[in-house]
Amino acid sequence: MTKFYDIVVVGGGPGGYVAALHAAELGKKTALIEADFLGGTCLNRGCIPSKTYLKHSEVIEQIEKAKDWGIETGSLTFSFSKIKKRKDDVIQRLRGGIAFLLKQGKIDVYNGYGSVLPGGVVKVKTAVGEESVQAAKVIVATGSTPAVPPISGLDTVQFDTSDTIFDIKEIPKSVIIIGGGVIGVEFATIFASLKAQVSIVEAADRIIPTEDAEASKFLTKMLKKKGINIHTGAKVLRVQETEGLKTVICEDAKGQELTLQADTLLVSTGRRPNLSAVTELHLEQNGPFIKVNDKMETSQTNVYAVGDVIGGWQLAHAASAEGVVAANNAAGGIDQIDYKVMPRCIYTLPEIASVGLSEAEAKKQGMEVLVEKFDFAGSGKALSAGEPEGFTKIIYEAKYGEIIGVVMAGSHVTEMISEASAFMYLEGTIEEASKMIHPHPTISETFYEAAVNAVNKIRTDRAIQSAV
Numbered sequence: 002m003t004k005f006y007d008i009v010v011v012g013g014g015p016g017g018y019v020a021a022l023h024a025a026e027l028g029k030k031t032a033l034i035e036a037d038f039l040g041g042t043c044l045n046r047g048c049i050p051s052k053t054y055l056k057h058s059e060v061i062e063q064i065e066k067a068k069d070w071g072i073e074t075g076s077l078t079f080s081f082s083k084i085k086k087r088k089d090d091v092i093q094r095l096r097g098g099i100a101f102l103l104k105q106g107k108i109d110v111y112n113g114y115g116s117v118l119p120g121g122v123v124k125v126k127t128a129v130g131e132e133s134v135q136a137a138k139v140i141v142a143t144g145s146t147p148a149v150p151p152i153s154g155l156d157t158v159q160f161d162t163s164d165t166i167f168d169i170k171e172i173p174k175s176v177i178i179i180g181g182g183v184i185g186v187e188f189a190t191i192f193a194s195l196k197a198q199v200s201i202v203e204a205a206d207r208i209i210p211t212e213d214a215e216a217s218k219f220l221t222k223m224l225k226k227k228g229i230n231i232h233t234g235a236k237v238l239r240v241q242e243t244e245g246l247k248t249v250i251c252e253d254a255k256g257q258e259l260t261l262q263a264d265t266l267l268v269s270t271g272r273r274p275n276l277s278a279v280t281e282l283h284l285e286q287n288g289p290f291i292k293v294n295d296k297m298e299t300s301q302t303n304v305y306a307v308g309d310v311i312g313g314w315q316l317a318h319a320a321s322a323e324g325v326v327a328a329n330n331a332a333g334g335i336d337q338i339d340y341k342v343m344p345r346c347i348y349t350l351p352e353i354a355s356v357g358l359s360e361a362e363a364k365k366q367g368m369e370v371l372v373e374k375f376d377f378a379g380s381g382k383a384l385s386a387g388e389p390e391g392f393t394k395i396i397y398e399a400k401y402g403e404i405i406g407v408v409m410a411g412s413h414v415t416e417m418i419s420e421a422s423a424f425m426y427l428e429g430t431i432e433e434a435s436k437m438i439h440p441h442p443t444i445s446e447t448f449y450e451a452a453v454n455a456v457n458k459i460r461t462d463r464a465i466q467s468a469v
C-alpha cells in the first residue's frame with residue numbers, strides 16, 4: 002500500500018535533513034529519502050572531513066612553531082591511516098547524531114534513490130527493490146557534485162576531486178590543484194602541512210576570487226610562505242600522465258607555456274547541481290540550477306528546492322536556512338529567506354571570514370561607505386599566540402554608521418565572524434560596536450579597536466568641519 006506523507010524531502014544533506022527535522026517539529030508526517038549517507042556532501046565529503054584534516058594541519062604547524070619557542074618534540078612523523086581513521090570516526094559519530102534526531106522526530110528515512118514524478122509521487126529505488134510514496138509537498142535537496150571542466154587529456158589521466166581525495170591511500174609527494182577557490186586553498190593547506198609540494202593553478206587573476214581582494218592578497222602571501230606555488234591568470238591547456246606522474250600544461254598570465262608535474266592531481270573547479278531526481282518535473286532553471294523564489298518554491302506547485310541544487314551560496318548553513326524556510330512554507334506557513342547576513346568562512350591557516358558586502362560590492366551598489374581596518378600586529382593576544390598576521394576590516398555606511406560588511410583574515414577568525422554577523426543582523430552601527438566591552442586580551446578586540454578608530458576619525462572630521 003502506498004504510504005502518504007505531508008512532506009517528502011529528497012536528499013539528506015544539511016538542506017534536506019534540517020528541512021525534514023523542521024517539518025516534523027511543525028507536526029507534519031515527514032519522510033526523508035537519501036541515496037547515500039546521511040549528512041550529504043558536508044558531513045561525508047566536504048565541511049567536516051576537510052575541517053578534521055585541517056585540525057591536523059594546525060597541530061603540525063603548532064609543533065613546528067614550538068621548536069622556535071624552546072619546546073622540542075623530536076622528529077615529526079605522520080600516520081596517514083590514523084589521520085584518516087580520526088576523520089572517519091568524526092563522520093561516523095555525526096552521522097549517528099543525525100540518524101538519532103530523525104528517529105526522535107519520527108521521520109521515516111528511506112535509504113534509496115528518489116525520483117519525483119508529477120502529482121507528488123516519489124519513487125524510491127532501494128537495494129532490494131522499488132517502492133512509491135505519495136507526498137502532499139516535496140522538498141528537493143539533492144545537492145551538488147564536483148564539476149569537471151573539459152580539459153584536453155583529462156579523460157586519460159587518473160585525477161581526484163573533493164569526492165575522492167579524502168580517501169587516498171597515502172600522503173602524496175606532490176599535488177597540483179586546478180582551481181584556487183575555497184575548496185582548492187583548503188586542500189592546499191592540508192597537503193602543504195603534510196609536506197607535499199603543492200601547486201595551485203587558478204584561471205582568475207587571484208585566488209579566492211569571490212572574496213575581498215585584500216583578503217585574497219593576504220592569503221596568497223601566507224600560502225606562499227608555506228611553500229605553496231600559486232599560478233594565477235593561468236589557463237590549463239592539457240594534461241597527461243606517464244607512469245603515475247601527472248603533467249599539467251598551462252598558459253601563464255604572460256602567455257608563456259608553463260609545465261607542472263606531480264603524483265596527484267586534484268580538480269576543484271566548482272560544483273554542478275544533482276538534477277536527475279526531478280527530470281520528469283521539467284522545473285524552470287536558473288542557469289544550471291533549479292529556479293526558486295524567496296519562499297523556496299519552484300515553478301511547480303507544491304515542489305520546493307533548497308541548498309546546492311539551487312546554486313547561490315553553496316554553503317551548508319545557507320542550505321539549512323533555506324531548508325527551514327521551505328519546511329515552514331510547505332507546512333502551510335509564510336516564510337521568506339533573507340540572505341543579508343550570510344557568513345562565509347575559509348578554513349585555511351590562517352583563516353578568512355567575511356559577512357555582508359565588501360567595499361567594492363558596496364561601492365558598485367552606489368552606497369557611500371567608509372572602511373576601517375585594524376591589524377592583528379596591534380593585538381596583544383595575537384602576538385602572544387605567535388599569530389600576528391591578519392586584520393579585521395569593517396565596512397560601514399557613511400551617513401548612519403550602520404555596519405554593512407566585515408572581512409577578517411587571520412587565526413581563529415571563523416570563530417569570530419559571528420559577532421560581526423550579530424551586529425549586522427541587529428542593524429548595529431560602528432558607534433555601538435565602539436562601545437561594546439570586549440574581553441582582554443582576545444583577538445576579537447580587533448573588531449572593537451577598528452570600531453573605536455573609526456569613531457575617533459569621525460569625531461576628528463566633525464571637529465575639523467565645525468572649526469572651518
Ligand SMILES: Cc1cc2nc3c(=O)[nH]c(=O)nc-3n(C[C@H](O)[C@H](O)[C@H](O)COP(=O)(O)OP(=O)(O)OC[C@H]3O[C@@H](n4cnc5c(N)ncnc54)[C@H](O)[C@@H]3O)c2cc1C
Pocket residue numbers: 011012013014015016017034035036037038039040041042043044046047048049051113114115116142143144145163184275277278307308309310315316317318319320348
Ligand atoms: C571539500 C568541501 C568542503 C566544504 N566545506 C564547507 C564548509 O566548511 N562550510 C560550508 O558551509 N560549506 C562547505 N562546503 C559546501 C557544503 O558541503 C554544501 O554547501 C552543502 O553540503 C550543501 O548541502 P545540500 O543539502 O544542499 O546538499 P548535499 O550536502 O550535497 O546533500 C545532498 C544529498 O542528496 C543526496 N541525493 C542526491 N540525489 C538524490 C536522490 N535522487 N535521491 C536521494 N538522495 C539523493 C546525496 O546523496 C546527498 O547526500 C564544502 C564542500 C566541499 C566539497
